[in-house]
Amino acid sequence: MSQLTNLLKRIALWRVWPLMRKEFIQARRDRRTLAMIFVQPIISLTLLGYALNTDVKNLATAVYDQSRSPESRALINAFSASGYFVVSEYAASYDQVRRLLDAGQVKAALIIPPHYAPSIQAGQKTPVQFFVDGADPAVALPALSYASLIANEHSTALIAGSLKGFSFALPIDFRPRILYNPDLSVTILRVPGLVGTVLQWISLALVALSIVREREQGTMEQLMVTPLRSIELMLGKMLPFVVISLADVTLALLVAILVFGMPMNGSALLLYTLSVVFLIFSLGIGLFISTVAQTQDQAQQLMGAIILPTILLSGFMFPLESMPGPAQTFARFLPLTHFLVIVRGIVVKGVGLEALWSQTAMLAAMGLVTLVVSALRFQKRVG
Numbered sequence: 001m002s003q004l005t006n007l008l009k010r011i012a013l014w015r016v017w018p019l020m021r022k023e024f025i026q027a028r029r030d031r032r033t034l035a036m037i038f039v040q041p042i043i044s045l046t047l048l049g050y051a052l053n054t055d056v057k058n059l060a061t062a063v064y065d066q067s068r069s070p071e072s073r074a075l076i077n078a079f080s081a082s083g084y085f086v087v088s089e090y091a092a093s094y095d096q097v098r099r100l101l102d103a104g105q106v107k108a109a110l111i112i113p114p115h116y117a118p119s120i121q122a123g124q125k126t127p128v129q130f131f132v133d134g135a136d137p138a139v140a141l142p143a144l145s146y147a148s149l150i151a152n153e154h155s156t157a158l159i160a161g162s163l164k165g166f167s168f169a170l171p172i173d174f175r176p177r178i179l180y181n182p183d184l185s186v187t188i189l190r191v192p193g194l195v196g197t198v199l200q201w202i203s204l205a206l207v208a209l210s211i212v213r214e215r216e217q218g219t220m221e222q223l224m225v226t227p228l229r230s231i232e233l234m235l236g237k238m239l240p241f242v243v244i245s246l247a248d249v250t251l252a253l254l255v256a257i258l259v260f261g262m263p264m265n266g267s268a269l270l271l272y273t274l275s276v277v278f279l280i281f282s283l284g285i286g287l288f289i290s291t292v293a294q295t296q297d298q299a300q301q302l303m304g305a306i307i308l309p310t311i312l313l314s315g316f317m318f319p320l321e322s323m324p325g326p327a328q329t330f331a332r333f334l335p336l337t338h339f340l341v342i343v344r345g346i347v348v349k350g351v352g353l354e355a356l357w358s359q360t361a362m363l364a365a366m367g368l369v370t371l372v373v374s375a376l377r378f379q380k381r382v383g
Contacts, residue, residue: 024240042255056142062089062100062109069117075128078154079110084146097131107133108143120158180349191262192343193316195252199275200282200336201307203245207286208299211237216295234378238283242276249275265350274342274360280367281335288374310336338363 061079065072079085089106091097100106111129119126130147134140181188214237249272256262285306293299311317313327314336320328331337338359345351345359353360 042251046255046259056139057084058086059084059108059143060088060106061085062091062097062106063087064091064097064109064111066114067112067116071117071120072112075112075154078150082146082150101131101133107139187260188262188348191256191260192347193340195256196336196339196343197311197316198252199245199249202248203241203279203282204286204303206241206244207238207283208289208303209296211290212293212296212299234375238287241283242279245279246272246275262347264347266346267352270353271346277360277364277367278335278339281370284367284370284374287378291377310334315340335363335366
């Protein structure tokens with residue numbers, strides 16, 4: 001630490017600025033870098049935002065209505081009006097229902113028995129079948145839950161209609177309430193996480209590939225014979241990408257808000273500030289990779305080895321609570337795990353630093369350690 005402190009005291013910003021200016025100019029002229037900065041975040045957010053949306057809506061549904069009565073049509077309308085199911089086929093037999101499900105033409109089927117209307121009118125319990133294609137559990141489980149909820153609500157409405165004029169009360173007045181995301185939209189969960197994931201990937205790649213490219217092209221040696229000290233060279237290479245990464249944050253937020261309707265309930269200034277804290281780690285890792293990799297291909301392989309487990313174990317793809325104990329412990333040492341809590345807390349919940357201080361402290365500590373180790377290694381490599 002004392003060695004790094006001495007290096008910081010020797011920094012001359014007037015020597016760093018020309019190198020920073022060079023990085024901005026080079027990024028502007030390099031089409032691949034421009035595509036990585038501005039095009040890749042938009043494409044990644046848009047494609048992943050739609051691909052990772054597991055909300056089940058407009059599910060193709062077959063109906064085999066053997067009752068053909070106003071009561072059965074009311075039940076069918078309840079399913080259609082929910083927005084979760086779309087009646088795409090009216091079947092004439094069980095065999096036709098099975099064929100539709102086998103061919104994948106529908107994902108669910110509602111079977112109403114012939115005696116449905118008389119049973120409802122008599123106040124009797126009436127069995128109604130509902131088939132779901134279980135080949136894809138990610139679709140089947142939500143569909144089954146929605147169907148059960150619709151059937152229960154319709155049953156309650158029928159009971160209320162039959163007891164009109166009578167006063168009755170249920171023994172429990174249960175009033176559940178879902179906070180922050182009342183519609184349980186998966187988009188609200190995924191898209192803020194995508195902002196953090198894309199930010200880490202872009203910032204890490206920009207630093208690592210920029211320095212390795214300089215080494216491949218032989219221009220790093222030219223920089224090393226200039227009056228620039230190693231710490232000044234490091235800052236000159238990293239600081240432009242801090243600015244560029246923050247621009248990517250803005251771009252990612254605009255796509256998330258305008259395309260996916262993501263809310264922005266908290267402070268944008270706080271989000272930008274804590275994004276810089278997160279960037280410290282990503283830039284440090286990118287710097288470390290640049291001291292290990294000899295070619296851009298090696299750098300990309302190392303980045304993939306870091307990004308893949310980070311995405312899978314950080315809580316972005318899968319809930320931390322569903323992971324085994326060792327995986328949860330490992331996840332707590334991933335900066336993206338803490339940054340996802342920060343982004344979702346600010347964007348979705350609208351909370352402030354008082355609710356996020358522990359994640360921020362952990363993120364800052366990991367980022368500082370990573371940056372110090374990487375800076376000392378970089379200084380030793382080019383010094």
